[in-house]
Amino acid sequence: MRVRRLRKHPAALEVTAFISLIVVLVPFLLSTAVFTRLSVLDVALPAQTSGVEQLKVDDLKLEIVIRPDALEVGDRIGGLIQRIPDTAGGHDLKTLAAVMYRIKQRFPTETDATVMAQPNTSYDVLVQVMDAVRATYTANGIELVRTDLFPAISIGDAPVVKR
Numbered sequence: 001m002r003v004r005r006l007r008k009h010p011a012a013l014e015v016t017a018f019i020s021l022i023v024v025l026v027p028f029l030l031s032t033a034v035f036t037r038l039s040v041l042d043v044a045l046p047a048q049t050s051g052v053e054q055l056k057v058d059d060l061k062l063e064i065v066i067r068p069d070a071l072e073v074g075d076r077i078g079g080l081i082q083r084i085p086d087t088a089g090g091h092d093l094k095t096l097a098a099v100m101y102r103i104k105q106r107f108p109t110e111t112d113a114t115v116m117a118q119p120n121t122s123y124d125v126l127v128q129v130m131d132a133v134r135a136t137y138t139a140n141g142i143e144l145v146r147t148d149l150f151p152a153i154s155i156g157d158a159p160v161v162k163r
Contacts, residue, residue: 062103062113062150065158066091066121066129073099076114091125097132097149104149113150116158126155 061076071084071091081103084095104110113133117126134151137144 060103060107060110062110064096064113064115064129064133066115066117066125067158067161068118068120071096071129073103091129093128093132096129097136100133100149101136101138101147104147111148111150111152112154113152114154114156116156118158130155 059077063072063074063076065072065074069086071086072080073082073084073096074080082099084092084099086092115126115130115133117129130153133149133153135146135148138147139145
């Protein structure tokens with residue numbers, strides 16, 4: 001009896017269609033990817049006080065209130081320090097930085113500040129005010145030197161003004 005053997009040809013893997021798919025898919029996915037830069041600001045909520053605060057002569061509870069028409073710099077215990085009206089271009093952040101610098105010279109050990117914004121305040125304005133409160137740059141000869149003012153910033157809601 002004659003044995004009949006089948007000739008087996010090695011199987012060829014057809015990957016042409018897969019390579020075509022990858023050639024089209026990879027540039028599409030790379031072109032639609034969103035690359036963002038993430039920045040993080042460390043903030044805290046204002047401390048909750050129980051009862052009447054201890055009144056000290058050299059104690060500063062700095063508060064910056066963002067109003068639609070002005071920035072109000074004040075002390076929670078002592079009251080309003082300075083009201084900075086808006087300029088034609090928006091909030092006057094240079095004057096705010098100068099006021100913060102003068103306050104820091106008076107209270108060099110203080111690092112806490114509270115920024116209070118109204119509900120309709122834009123995020124950009126809030127961050128700009130926080131940057132002005134946190135640090136400033138001063139000229140030292142031909143170079144700019146960063147000076148930390150009040151880096152420990154808390155945020156909260158601005159008190160409602162009765163008109």
